[in-house]
Amino acid sequence: MADFTDKLRPADPQGPTLLSQERAGSSVNTDQLATHLLSRNDFLNRQKKVLAILEQIPIFCKKNQLNMARPDRYHLSLARAKMLRRLTLKHGWDRDDYLMADYLMDEMGPYALHGTMFITSIREQCNDEQRAYWLPKVENWEIIGCYGQTELGHGSNVRGIECQAKWDPKTKEFIIHSPTITASKWWNGALGRTACHAIVVAQLLLPDPNTGKYKSYGPHQFIVQIRDKKTNKPLDGIVIGDIGPKYGYPGMDNGYMLFNEFRVPHSALLSKYSGVDPERGTYIKPQNAALVYGSLTFVRAQIIMHARLILARAVTVAVRYLSIRRQFPDRDSKDPNAPEQAVLNYPTVQIRILPLLATTFALHYTGEAMYKLYYGTREQIEKDGDLSRLAEMHAASSGLKSLCTTLAADGIETCRRAMGGHGFGGGSGMIALNNEYLSKPTVEGDNWMITQQTAAYLIKRMTEVTKNPRAKPVDTVDVQFQDFVANKSRSYDFDILGHPLELVKAFKHRASYLSYQVYHARVVEKKPWTSMMISLHRLSRAHSESLLVSNFYTAVFESTPNPPLDAATLNVLEALFRLFALFTLDVSASEFLLSRALSVDKLQLVTPAIQDLMAQVRPHAVRLVDAWSVPDYLLESALGSYDGDVYNRLFHKAHKENPLNQLTFNPDWRTEEIVMGEGEENARRRLEALALGVTGHEQFGAVKSKL
């Protein structure tokens, strides 16, 4: 509908003009840097190719998502998941194309577990016969699967799960049973409304051949058909449902499931590594599971690489919007008509955004290093059966998963707050980003729990090094520990504002110091593990930060990028390295002081140095975020779009696309009528039903069509 606002435009200066000026004022070579960052797996070309297809399809439009009822989000998400599957066949997409589409669609949907956890179990836990039977069905999507491990009462401690699979020697079946409410499967994606098959993790209970008394052999995986293929209703003896709304993932049907003495055949137990002898009902023991650690490292490298793109998305929105947004003239200006300043020019805004921009690069180079470590280690294992690096790799991946997902999750919120009022609005594009990513500090190993694994490893290495200070180093960290142990009482005061390598040394020294403290408490003083948990967590963080800093250093100062980077671009990367390292140091400054890596006098100089570095990086901020190549379709943000047309987009979104504006309401409190003309009686019935959820949100439609 046309009105007088159609001819209005935002006050000058215009956003697109300002972003053009920002881009013109920097010599960073965006395309070159984008290629440098995003060549793995032909990322950039793939993104372009898949995006062009997605943008044409109406149900992939995201603009109405924040208005929808949660149940409708599942409807839409199922429709989209089906469409992605059909597009895969139509366009001959490979697995990476499909994953790209999933990344751009940016929605955890009801097929997400089929192609990941479900198929992985089929591939890795089935014996040959099982795999031959199941894998084609799964790969052809004849069945849709999910993975049922977590329970209502049991998460990280998998040993504690209650669901039972009891062997019945008479019928040679397993009886799957949920003895309690807490034994209910819970959280399992795609279980709630979608999947017809599930991998069910249950305690394997076998009878003692002599006494007949049952004993648990721990959690095992079973493949179970849970729904009728024709009606999609749960089979008899199984209760299933969706667990309801969560912070994020409205389109995913995270489910619950209980079994009432539900029988499955002997072949349901996935038996590659262990099994049950069907004749004697005895247990067949598993082989070494060390290789599992290897793939866990791969998953965690992926998490870090994902974290960098998530954080890049938040930083992109923040940098672009804050370069455009003007607020207050300079306080010291004598000119009464002095123009308002770009918000990103304020140091109090820079200190929140620019270190996060540097962090995206830090995450990138460590993600790359983790991939290299993973592939190198896998080659060693496959060629020589050499498992020696697994422990180091696992320790690094645990601490880094914790640190990197925390940095990204906190970073999103930091960006949002820096954007003031509009950051709180739906036009920011931050709502879904934030709500979904907040799951990451918890899943794949809780961020406060898994750091124990990193610390335990470091204690072990420090114990070895203290025993034999001059032994040939086994793991990478040994060299650093040997150095430390040889000079334990020395004060350093590293020249952190001089040569960048000194920053790496300071981080390593602090990590070694904390390792030694913790080693001493545990091994020498025999302190209880639980009482040390806070120190263990801090140690893991210190070690992981030192990995981030040293990988960043190596990439920028010791590697030759291929293809090469322009000198101007490299200079900015060097400043970003220093900014990341100094900012990270400043956050935990007291640990650097305690470990004598730094003097109090040196610390005084850190904040001014950070401010100088931010001034160096500031002119390049827009081009740096451009290099991350996050398309507008993924940003879904009026504030962060590439063209910078912030205010027109915000206004258009509200004025043309908000369904609430289609109705007129009756604001008079003396009447119960809500929508003008619907009458009191109607409104009362409708609103009560809505509040109580008796008939759900669809009431609204019924009333409206009556009007």
Added chain:
Amino acid sequence: MADFTDKLRPADPQGPTLLSQERAGSSVNTDQLATHLLSRNDFLNRQKKVLAILEQIPIFCKKNQLNMARPDRYHLSLARAKMLRRLTLKHGWDRDDYLMADYLMDEMGPYALHGTMFITSIREQCNDEQRAYWLPKVENWEIIGCYGQTELGHGSNVRGIECQAKWDPKTKEFIIHSPTITASKWWNGALGRTACHAIVVAQLLLPDPNTGKYKSYGPHQFIVQIRDKKTNKPLDGIVIGDIGPKYGYPGMDNGYMLFNEFRVPHSALLSKYSGVDPERGTYIKPQNAALVYGSLTFVRAQIIMHARLILARAVTVAVRYLSIRRQFPDRDSKDPNAPEQAVLNYPTVQIRILPLLATTFALHYTGEAMYKLYYGTREQIEKDGDLSRLAEMHAASSGLKSLCTTLAADGIETCRRAMGGHGFGGGSGMIALNNEYLSKPTVEGDNWMITQQTAAYLIKRMTEVTKNPRAKPVDTVDVQFQDFVANKSRSYDFDILGHPLELVKAFKHRASYLSYQVYHARVVEKKPWTSMMISLHRLSRAHSESLLVSNFYTAVFESTPNPPLDAATLNVLEALFRLFALFTLDVSASEFLLSRALSVDKLQLVTPAIQDLMAQVRPHAVRLVDAWSVPDYLLESALGSYDGDVYNRLFHKAHKENPLNQLTFNPDWRTEEIVMGEGEENARRRLEALALGVTGHEQFGAVKSKL
């Protein structure tokens, strides 16, 4: 529908048993402490009285809220707002009863601005004649109002707003006009769909009597009818709408509004302090606006008191759930059947939750101190016209608003993450709490911006004190600054683990040190203001923390509570004081080292001391949160309910109350059908409309009724 899950219960130990044990194991007198904390304005009795009424009314049921479409949330919220107004009359509620109902309803609704910003403008900005005309209409709710200040392009910098009110000397009218898109009013609550009248803040433009050229006299308030009373449609020349979904406040119609040469009479300009001479068209200058600062302090004291209850809510959920949740046996236990530990027993969980529990008390005592300061100052002003304390009060309120809302906002998320998977679920009760509270660091003065006001004040005081180090102290902070200036180069190493007063001294010393640094940079070295912003922010935080610590200290160690507290309860409060102070110190430890308030050796002892204090507080945690008396209706949390029946509640919520479980879906990707039986064509049309927002979410109902 009955099924086999009806007879199941959670695995032992049961939540209610565990919470009973927790309560039995502590000697804190909950009722006494509750009275101590919540007697102001008869809070506890009022809560009981109002709650009993609200719980009976179907539309006040909250359980379906997370499932609803955003437009429906507004419908419901409007119905609730009307009902609250009718209940007020029916039960003869006073203003405090009404506010209590609003607090318990826990939803920012379409009448929220009427009773606050709108009525405040009418009361405080109208001249006598205007007030006589408008106030009765407003107090009787004959009109519903809103407050239109913020614009699409202009927030904190009110001077920058673009909306114009141009005086037409011929017709003696103001012409209200929005010259650009960025001049659109934006964010204004209750404007979008509800209010018929608005306070519009616009640049007052008056013609020069000689040249006729217009000049702005700055932003002024106008009262404007914006909608037709009968149809509730916007008047001609005005475009209004709701701005769309936000992080929180789905029930509030935050709006936008533009004017196209819209004429209002001379009487529309609220003219208590300033005005326009209708005959000559000249400006009548305003009087001193110092009193405005006073009421700002009151608003900010309210924000702090609100922050404590918000944080108490998050901490209540976390403490109760984490006392029930079991995970992992003790790692050092030799017993293979050792029981799993309550999660709250882990120091890595305690360090996240227990300092926040202590923070609720810190916020409380500072909120109380602010009220006292406000009432005391107001009395001084009314009795003696003595404005001398206004600056101090305003400075304290700015820094504290920033610090306290940051602590609460961050604290909610810290609690949520500590609860692992279930913290991410809708049963946590944290989703709305988090989404709504995240607005607070931005509104009522952005948390990074207003700290400049605190710092500016401290620079001013330090300048005075350095000039006359022995003058009679004017403000409270002067004494502290005089001490500092007299001993600038001294090292202290306060005995922070000994007498609690030493903690207060350490915080004051650090704040004085930073004040001196900043004073020196600005006044002596003449550094640009903008370049100092990071230090200014840090200074404000340091000063505000010292206020929190010293108010907490005074309340616990130097006051006699009336009625008195049991010794056991007081002991726990003392431990909470130390915990809050030491934890806060540890977060910024390097500032205490730099200022020589502390030696590196002393700092080594802080973490163990914190851990000891947490062990002291741990047994009382459940009773301490009970004292905050947050009712289940407000918590709306399966994890945090008073009775501790966590798992039954979580399961019931999913299994009996989730509307998504009422439909069966077709998961086969080969068909476009989504709901079983709806057919492909129907589904396609429905989902496209949903994605594009063409007809909104009501489509869902239309399809369902057809099935």
